[in-house]
Amino acid sequence: MTHGAETTPGRRTVLGAAVLGSAALGMATAPGARAAEQAAGDGGARGERHGGGPGYRSLPVPTVIAHRGASGYRPEHTLGSYQLALDMGAHVIEQDLVPTKDGHLVCRHENDISGTTDVASRPEFASRRTTRSVDGTGITGWFTEDFTLAELKTLRAKERIPASRRQNTLYDGRWTVPTFEEVLRWADEEGRRRGRPVWLHVETKHPTYFRSIGLGLEERLAKLLRRHGRHRGNSPVFLQSFEPSSIQRLAKLVDSPRVVLLSGATTRPWDFAQAGDPRTVADLVTPEGLKWIASFAQGIGPTLDLIVPKDASGKLGTPTTLVRDAHAQGLILHPYTMRNENSFLPADFRRGTDPHAYGDAFGAFAVYFEQGIDGIFTDNPDTGLLARADFVDG
Numbered sequence: 001m002t003h004g005a006e007t008t009p010g011r012r013t014v015l016g017a018a019v020l021g022s023a024a025l026g027m028a029t030a031p032g033a034r035a036a037e038q039a040a041g042d043g044g045a046r047g048e049r050h051g052g053g054p055g056y057r058s059l060p061v062p063t064v065i066a067h068r069g070a071s072g073y074r075p076e077h078t079l080g081s082y083q084l085a086l087d088m089g090a091h092v093i094e095q096d097l098v099p100t101k102d103g104h105l106v107c108r109h110e111n112d113i114s115g116t117t118d119v120a121s122r123p124e125f126a127s128r129r130t131t132r133s134v135d136g137t138g139i140t141g142w143f144t145e146d147f148t149l150a151e152l153k154t155l156r157a158k159e160r161i162p163a164s165r166r167q168n169t170l171y172d173g174r175w176t177v178p179t180f181e182e183v184l185r186w187a188d189e190e191g192r193r194r195g196r197p198v199w200l201h202v203e204t205k206h207p208t209y210f211r212s213i214g215l216g217l218e219e220r221l222a223k224l225l226r227r228h229g230r231h232r233g234n235s236p237v238f239l240q241s242f243e244p245s246s247i248q249r250l251a252k253l254v255d256s257p258r259v260v261l262l263s264g265a266t267t268r269p270w271d272f273a274q275a276g277d278p279r280t281v282a283d284l285v286t287p288e289g290l291k292w293i294a295s296f297a298q299g300i301g302p303t304l305d306l307i308v309p310k311d312a313s314g315k316l317g318t319p320t321t322l323v324r325d326a327h328a329q330g331l332i333l334h335p336y337t338m339r340n341e342n343s344f345l346p347a348d349f350r351r352g353t354d355p356h357a358y359g360d361a362f363g364a365f366a367v368y369f370e371q372g373i374d375g376i377f378t379d380n381p382d383t384g385l386l387a388r389a390d391f392v393d394g
Helices: 013-019 031-041 045-049 079-086 123-128 164-172 180-194 207-212 220-228 244-253 270-273 287-294 322-328 362-370 381-393
Strands: 061-068 093-098 106-107 129-133 137-141 197-206 237-241 260-261 301-304 375-378
Touching: 061 079, 061 381, 079 093, 079 180, 079 381, 093 180, 093 244, 106 180, 137 270, 164 260, 180 197, 197 220, 207 244, 207 270, 220 244, 244 260, 244 270, 244 322, 287 322, 362 375, 362 381, 375 381
Parallel strands: 061 093, 061 375, 093 197, 197 237, 237 260, 260 301
Antiparallel strands: 093 106, 129 137
């Protein structure tokens, strides 16, 4: 596949990284951010709830969350990706957690590491290739739960979507798969060096599946959070999961702020399917469903389509009432995921015919910010920070 002419961040994006890299984490809520409160129908009340105060309420609004680090520029979930996101000025940096065979938590988007490491080229692990059913889906590949940490550390990380991000392949093999404890130590060290905490957004991946094979995630995660002092209500960390029961379990173990992730409206959380709970995401985004979530979580992380649906042509349609309804229950919203490439943008904001070239990401960010969201996940933190600056200053 061919790659578009714009294979590196545009001039405005690069300038944003330089300008915002040191200042963005310290930005207070600017007057323009309060426009989001009005867009949400909450007036000044929302400003009192977020954007000022202890813990997550102290974060700038809207918060820019680095999705798997600066994954638009470096292979995802590597220390290189996390470091670049922090240097760009991202307010929060995301990790996804899966376990090794011997119970260590490592940072990978999936337990299938076929596409994010060089395991397929390693003859010593050829026999580990297998087929597993994960959350009801059969997957053939190599899985973290079949490797000890020592074995996993012999592998090297690589770009997951090289066709879209060919420039990222320059960094293939540069980093290993980090453990979450390594990330916590890195965050602690960077926080001391910078004089301010490094915020993390931590997801438990496939928690019901892993508990079924004796590798429960929540207790292991809680132990690490306590060890690093991130187990309190005002700790610089969010805990997130697509399975509400995982968040409920974590709520009994630590006081760290918690976010329930929400996929498409017709989907059903895997823990619900296993427990015979008939509710779908459509049920969870009703006022009644949001009230239930608010009983054990502080926020939701919906797909962007739950906030502004797309029509049959892929263009943005009429916004839903989700932002207003969630705020009415005291929940913050951290929707996902903004990316710069045409193939990931709503059709309204694609430019040219190359799916891998950058489109009008700034225009798309503006639409989502105008809905009154509290934060957003993005693979391109510098672009998100520039878009945020446009919004709060505009």
